[in-house]
Amino acid sequence: MTVWDRPEPPSRPAPLDRQRIVAAAIALADEGGLEAVSLRKVAARLDAGPMRLYGYISTKEELFDLMVDEVYAEILPDEQPGDWRQVLATRAHRTRQATLRHQWLADLLGGRAVLGPNALAVTEADLAALDGLADLDTVMRAVETVSAYVIGAIRREVANLRAERATGLSERDWQRAFGPHVSRMLATGRYPALARAVHDGTDVDAATSFATGLDWVLDAVAAKLA
Structure with a gap:
């Protein structure tokens, strides 16, 4: 199942969704290139725990796919x-x-x-x-x-x-x-x-x-x- 087909988990305790994750990743990449993008750094940009992102995105490659499509x-x-x-x-x-x-x-x-x-x-x-x-x-x-x-x-x-x-x-x-x-x-x-x-x-x-x-x-x- 692709990242586009997989449903998102409930957004709690703090609001979080793929759109916000992808926007944060693109901002990091615009500032420092793809090497500046990791799930840990994206989580820090969103003030969220890194493990929460895995409910929305399984791998960094999936994140790159979402960034490109955006x-x-x-x-x-x-x-x-x-x-x-x-x-x-x-x-x-x-x-x-x-x-x-x-x-x-x-x-x-x-x-x-x-x-x-x-x-x-x-x-x-x-x-x-x-x-x-x-x-x-x-x-x-x-x-x-x-x-x-x-x-x-x-x-x-x-x-x-x-x-x-x-x-x-x-x-x-x-x-x-x-x-x-x-x-x-x-x-x-x-x-x-x-x-x-x-x-x-x-x-x-x-x-x-x-x-x-x-x-x-x-x-x-x-x-x-x-």
Whole structure:
């Protein structure tokens, strides 16, 4: 029986429920990452005994599942966009925005499917937007392909943000610090394609890079659907 199917125990002596537990866990994760989350720390945040939480959640993995599903509620748009492309693009951008607000989410995306109601609603919206446009296998591969791009791009962006915090260097500062080394390596002539990219390529921010890559992936999906 999943955590969503299992009934909650009576909330006594002090009021307690899964929603409060999950909210406290998300607050801890937002402050210190997933390593800051434990049932003991969540219980302390709620001023409750740790053993009381086991009536609501059996394992930390169940707690993570509930946390992810709670954030998926932020990904669901208030109104369903128009065509399939708008649906998938909206979901992609809202997933990125939610992950930037809750950067620990990047560590939990891409594994086994989350089976909570909000995550299932997001998947349902994606599949429904493409329903009837191609055979079922093509529709499923299209959704998987967009999801793979979104997850990979988000993880890369979050990894860069974490590196900035860990080193105290912004992306621009890091480029300046390692610029002399890169220049020496490029001057050897062994990396001509890379040299052209460094000297002649356009430097764009993370949001622009994400949007451009997403457009290209959606173009490929459109071609396959056609």
